[in-house]
């Protein structure tokens with residue numbers, strides 16, 4: 421702090437001039453760091469969330485107030501195999517980490533059903549993750565089942581939203597060994613890398629890695 425009493429009048433004028441300049445130098449203002457925080461990032465992400473209520477796959481618009489890079493989607497009391505998936509989000513080049521990317525995900529329950537009764541159409545297993553400084557994310561949930569029709573492989577839907585690009589869907593997470601994975605799903609790379617995960621057992625939890633490259637915007 422500048423002590424005006426010890427500076428005298430000339431010092432006071434210098435100090436006053438310095439304070440007058442401060443608003444033009446955002447980097448020097450002590451309140452700026454508080455402004456460039458989670459709330460601002462969330463607001464920018466919300467602007468890029470698709471608001472159209474008719475969009476069947478969107479969900480970024482429902483992001484909670486507090487976002488983190490890790491989340492539990494299905495609590496420990498939910499029936500089903502425990503599943504933990506993590507990875508890193510990169511820019512389209514598949515090399516540059518993409519921090520502060522919002523991932524929205526949702527999946528069916530162990531009977532292949534999304535919403536029941538008054539639940540959201542995407543069901544109760546929905547999650548929002550904000551990648552950390554290295555682009556990392558992780559979530560724990562239960563392994564979803566194929567739809568009751570048994571026409572499609574079990575999957576976890578994902579969308580990505582950044583501060584620069586609108587919400588977009590990427591290839592769903594699939595699980596190697598599922599007989600219903602189609603040839604088209606094996607070839608698709610919207611979201612980069614391989615969305616078909618080979619799961620491993622780790623202390624009673626199935627684990628997998630789903631790295632993501634952001635779609636070209």
Ligand SMILES: [Fe+2]
Nearest residue numbers: 527528575577
């Ligand atoms: Fe689905």
